[in-house]
Amino acid sequence: FGIAAPDAQTHGPGCLPGQSASEQQGRYADPYGRRFAGHWLVKPGREVNHTNVTKFLRLPFDTTVHYIAVHLHPYAESLELRDVTENKSLYLSKARAPEGRIGLDHVDYYSSDEGIALRTDHEYELVSVYNNTTAANVDSMAVMYMYALDKDFVKPELQ
Numbered sequence: 613f614g615i616a617a618p619d620a621q622t623h624g625p626g627c628l629p630g631q632s633a634s635e636q637q638g639r640y641a642d643p644y645g646r647r648f649a650g651h652w653l654v655k656p657g658r659e660v661n662h663t664n665v666t667k668f669l670r671l672p673f674d675t676t677v678h679y680i681a682v683h684l685h686p687y688a689e690s691l692e693l694r695d696v697t698e699n700k701s702l703y704l705s706k707a708r709a710p711e712g713r714i715g716l717d718h719v720d721y722y723s724s725d726e727g728i729a730l731r732t733d734h735e736y737e738l739v740s741v742y743n744n745t746t747a748a749n750v751d752s753m754a755v756m757y758m759y760a761l762d763k764d765f766v767k768p769e770l771q
Contacts, residue, residue, distance in 0.1 A: 651751040654744045676727030679759040685752045689741040696735035
């Protein structure tokens, strides 16, 4: 697949060190029996992926998201949460690459008391954008960790 072990002086620590995207194929299974990898390959050039995540959210009720952390790999430009039902962006996290090195200097996060509304009767997708400026395939990943209000939560009494 054209992926070599990363040069530690050029590329910092990875989330799955020593394992390329091709070694991850079919490693994970979701509750619906679909198999997927923690990483995928991005060929040279720009790649935009739309992934419906409605079933992964498994929203038991309408709620609000109050914090979002995003994990991306080098050559990522952004990861966006979109409401497909309303055809609108809910949150766009942009990534910034370092000057003259491989990696990411910054990835936006979200934090708000008000929150972002999520509804059980809506469809949602993640849109990842990568721009592989090399001549070889690179591994990639796009994860959005969302911390939402749990309306069923009951604070336990301290003993």
